[in-house]
Amino acid sequence: EPEVTQTPSHQVTQMGQEVILRCVPISNHLYFYWYRQILGQKVEFLVSFYNNEISEKSEIFDDQFSVERPDGSNFTLKIRSTKLEDSAMYFCARRLRNGYGYTFGSGTRLTVV
Amino acid sequence: SQELEQSPQSLIVQEGKNLTINCTSSKTLYGLYWYKQKYGEGLIFLMMLQKGGEEKSHEKITAKLDEKKQQSSLHITASQPSHAGIYLCGALHSGGSNYKLTFGKGTLLTVNP
Numbered sequence: 001e002p003e004v005t006q007t008p009s010h011q012v013t014q015m016g017q018e019v020i021l022r023c024v025p026i027s028n029h030l031y032f033y034w035y036r037q038i039l040g041q042k043v044e045f046l047v048s049f050y051n052n053e054i055s056e057k058s059e060i061f062d063d064q065f066s067v068e069r070p071d072g073s074n075f076t077l078k079i080r081s082t083k084l085e086d087s088a089m090y091f092c093a094r095r096l097r098n099g100y101g102y103t104f105g106s107g108t109r110l111t112v113v
Numbered sequence: 114s115q116e117l118e119q120s121p122q123s124l125i126v127q128e129g130k131n132l133t134i135n136c137t138s139s140k141t142l143y144g145l146y147w148y149k150q151k152y153g154e155g156l157i158f159l160m161m162l163q164k165g166g167e168e169k170s171h172e173k174i175t176a177k178l179d180e181k182k183q184q185s186s187l188h189i190t191a192s193q194p195s196h197a198g199i200y201l202c203g204a205l206h207s208g209g210s211n212y213k214l215t216f217g218k219g220t221l222l223t224v225n226p
Binding site for chain 2: 109
């Protein structure tokens with residue numbers, strides 16, 4: 001069983017629609033991340049989340065993006081009004097203390113049409 | 114300038130040959146992760162290095178971190194078609210609460226039977 005499960009594996013959405021990507025870590029970890037990879041490009045950091053609040057976000061993570069962990073288990077990334085350029089693979093990750101144990105989920109491929 | 118550079122960008126080898134992929138940072142590394150990715154899929158953890166001069170091996174793959182902690186190499190011995198894929202290095206440039214990873218552009222490895 002994977003340590004980090006992401007759903008859905010693939011989502012197609014109309015431009016302007018809201019999408020919610022979900023991540024479920026198995027253990028009760030504290031440190032979570034979202035990364036993005038546009039097809040054929042580098043994996044890029046979006047946001048880090050610790051102790052139920054954002055600890056750092058990148059320039060990509062603008063007002064259209066939000067993260068939360070509403071029930072202490074699922075960790076979600078919401079894109080309020082999707083744009084064509086949001087089409088990418090979105091990876092959730094968790095880590096253990098001191099930088100160890102950085103584990104990525106299998107990703108959600110988001111296609112905005 | 115790039116914080117993290119990988120070389121080569123792509124590599125084609127004959128099955129059975131050895132190969133090396135390099136990852137060079139412009140700043141001292143706190144830690145360095147190696148992942149393997151099939152095109153359009155998730156990141157599979159290979160190894161994590163944190164101490165200067167550290168070397169780790171798993172099956173036919175060996176990764177090293179230099180003493181100055183600014184360069185890492187990934188060496189594959191007697192390559193097989195199953196080694197084909199994209200190899201990514203991800204750098205932790207500092208400690209602290211965030212520990213975000215900065216990725217290289219990746220090295221595309223093709224192994225011809």
